[in-house]
Amino acid sequence: MRNTVLKSVLTALLVAGATSAFAASEDDFKAAYAAAEAANKEAGSLRNQWTTTASTLAAAKKAADSGDFDNAVAQAKEAEALAKASIFQATSEKERWKNMEIR
Amino acid sequence: MKPRSAIPVASAALALALLAFATPPVAAADTVDPAADAKAFKKFFTDKFPKLKPEDFVNGPYSMNEDLHKQWEEKEQFPPYEFSLEAGKEMFSKPFKNGKSYQDCFPNKGIGIRQNYPYFDEKEGKVVTLELALNRCREANGEAPFSYVKDDMAALTAYMAFTSRGKPFDIKIPKDPRALEAYQKGKEYFYTRRGQLNFSCATCHIQSPGERIRAEVLAPALGILNAMPIYRSEWSGMGTTSRRFTTCNSQIRGVPLDPQADEYRDLEYYLSYVSNGLPISGPGARP
Numbered sequence A: 001m002r003n004t005v006l007k008s009v010l011t012a013l014l015v016a017g018a019t020s021a022f023a024a025s026e027d028d029f030k031a032a033y034a035a036a037e038a039a040n041k042e043a044g045s046l047r048n049q050w051t052t053t054a055s056t057l058a059a060a061k062k063a064a065d066s067g068d069f070d071n072a073v074a075q076a077k078e079a080e081a082l083a084k085a086s087i088f089q090a091t092s093e094k095e096r097w098k099n100m101e102i103r
Numbered sequence B: 001m002k003p004r005s006a007i008p009v010a011s012a013a014l015a016l017a018l019l020a021f022a023t024p025p026v027a028a029a030d031t032v033d034p035a036a037d038a039k040a041f042k043k044f045f046t047d048k049f050p051k052l053k054p055e056d057f058v059n060g061p062y063s064m065n066e067d068l069h070k071q072w073e074e075k076e077q078f079p080p081y082e083f084s085l086e087a088g089k090e091m092f093s094k095p096f097k098n099g100k101s102y103q104d105c106f107p108n109k110g111i112g113i114r115q116n117y118p119y120f121d122e123k124e125g126k127v128v129t130l131e132l133a134l135n136r137c138r139e140a141n142g143e144a145p146f147s148y149v150k151d152d153m154a155a156l157t158a159y160m161a162f163t164s165r166g167k168p169f170d171i172k173i174p175k176d177p178r179a180l181e182a183y184q185k186g187k188e189y190f191y192t193r194r195g196q197l198n199f200s201c202a203t204c205h206i207q208s209p210g211e212r213i214r215a216e217v218l219a220p221a222l223g224i225l226n227a228m229p230i231y232r233s234e235w236s237g238m239g240t241t242s243r244r245f246t247t248c249n250s251q252i253r254g255v256p257l258d259p260q261a262d263e264y265r266d267l268e269y270y271l272s273y274v275s276n277g278l279p280i281s282g283p284g285a286r287p
Helices: A002-021 A026-045 A053-064 A069-100 B003-020 B033-047 B053-064 B064-077 B081-095 B130-140 B149-162 B177-191 B201-205 B241-251 B264-272
Strands: B117-123 B126-128 B230-232 B235-241 B285-287
Touching: A053 A069, A069 B177, A069 B241, B003 B235, B033 B053, B053 B064, B053 B285, B064 B235, B081 B149, B081 B201, B117 B177, B126 B130, B126 B264, B130 B241, B149 B230, B149 B235, B149 B241, B177 B264, B235 B241, B235 B264
Parallel strands: B230 B285
Antiparallel strands: B117 B126, B230 B235
């Protein structure tokens, strides 16, 4: 029993230490957010933005405003991935739409 | 990368991969022949629903099964669009501050002309919809434009549609390469998948008319604009063609364009053209 408690405490300390060592900074967030915004802007020029990109960008900003930069960076990266998927969709659909056409 | 950020990024990557393999490789379809398109379009729907008469398609989901059709007949006894229609009639005849009215902006004083909209304006080189023409009329006479999606615009277009009831859609494509290009762009928009859900207009209205999407029965694309504007129970109010297009986009998690963006004007041109010959039935009511 004592061993188990000791192990748990040590594990918790190790996890806490590891987390603080890799905690995201405000600069990390700014870089991730800028990349996501740039990708979303490109999707906009293709007239194919997704609502989920916008809401995820907003969630990233909200997390950053509350000082939770880990979450803010994670949300910004997700937003960037969504924006890139929308760019891929718009680009591939330039020809693919013809497959659906009734002829 | 931490697990918390890895999961969403991985899910987005998976979505990308699915998109990549969602459809087979491309076949060429480069000749633009609107008349042949319209013929094939009608044939597709009449083959798919052999019991329906062509004019039944303008009743959207109410044409798709007997129970719904009965509901529609009952609804038409006291149609929910009636208040809007009355308001539109009053607004249409009321003069602007400068003494002119909508009647001065349209052929035949605006009566019985809805079936000719949208049209391709060769001077402007673009498609002009009825909603756009109404707001241009207001602005030319010193009045502020209306919102394109509901209320006043829906009331005005409801009245104009009502004066055209039974008249077949008669959309023209003039011998102008820009008109053909607008038609083709409208077609491209209709078939192009968009939004995070990866739907095109055709996904619902070509591939699945008559099927349910949650509680709704999907309308066939043939004749889909003939009943516009519509009272939708889901909206608890009236909506224009612009409202239908923008909400379709947001429902599939795509950011809607501005109402009356060129893409929507072209889309309306295409969809109206392929329904040529089917009667105007607006204003309509939908679940």
